[in-house]
Amino acid sequence: VQVCGDLFMCKHKYLFFADLSLEYKRGRLVLEVPLPSRNEKCLFFLRPMLMNVGDLITDLQREDSGVTAAVLSKDGERVANSTLIEALLGKDFLLVINDVCYNVCPPEKAFATSEHARDMEDMKHIVHLLHTALHLPEHHLLKERQLLERLDNLKQELTPLEKMKAQLSQTAEFHSSRVMWTGMALLSVQGGALAWLTWWVYSWDVMEPVTYFITYGTSMGVFAYYVLTKQDYVYPDAKDRQFLHYFYKGARKKKFNVEKYNELKEELAEVEEDLKRLRNPTQLQLPLEQIQPKP
Incomplete structure (x- = not known):
């Protein structure tokens, strides 16, 4: 298996796969990511309908300035930064941080009821702000x-x-x-x-x-x-x-x-x-x- 990119290839011995924790906690989608410079795990709260891949990478680099991150599909194709997290959660994907490639498995949709309700409230808020800006x-x-x-x-x-x-x-x-x-x-x-x-x-x-x-x-x-x-x-x-x-x-x-x-x-x-x-x-x-x- 070969992953597209300038630095990340599965045939290199320094690249290995590990699973990241992505689950719902108290109705919010939480991604647990180990930060290489700080050598500790950090929780990132995701808002699927309001965040895109670029926002996630920005949050990672804000927490750890030494992070070089990218999001890839299971086929090894790079996911655009403008892709919504909601679309990314449709299937498994890869999160590459420096020389480590993590496998991310989204949780079942059955457990996303409260998150969906919260996303609907966020969407209503966005619609309200858009209506206010226009009128x-x-x-x-x-x-x-x-x-x-x-x-x-x-x-x-x-x-x-x-x-x-x-x-x-x-x-x-x-x-x-x-x-x-x-x-x-x-x-x-x-x-x-x-x-x-x-x-x-x-x-x-x-x-x-x-x-x-x-x-x-x-x-x-x-x-x-x-x-x-x-x-x-x-x-x-x-x-x-x-x-x-x-x-x-x-x-x-x-x-x-x-x-x-x-x-x-x-x-x-x-x-x-x-x-x-x-x-x-x-x-x-x-x-x-x-x-x-x-x-």
């Missing part, structure tokens, strides 16, 4: 068109609301600023009146109890503000509270729907985020939590 650009374009149309509709709905909101914000800002300036004026008048009464009308002995009760009354007013609003009396917070008070008061008069405006703004932000993710392929499959910047 994903078209789907992206359609989705982008839908998002752009929705974005345009939202902006059209928000345009009159934005104008009305700007007017209400300007009016509320004016009223809240006027309240702050009124408070400033009242405090200035109160300070001037107390100074006039202290130095020109009465003495400090008379005005000291008055100022004490004024301070005490102011403390009671601040505490009452906290009880009613559950907030400390801080000037920026107090101004914001007055702004919201006048804003909602004006919204009721102008019949401005604040809830609808907020819903439209939230939906607009979601559409813009979806459009941003759609136009960035590297972030399309990532969860939203990984994309949004941390505060």
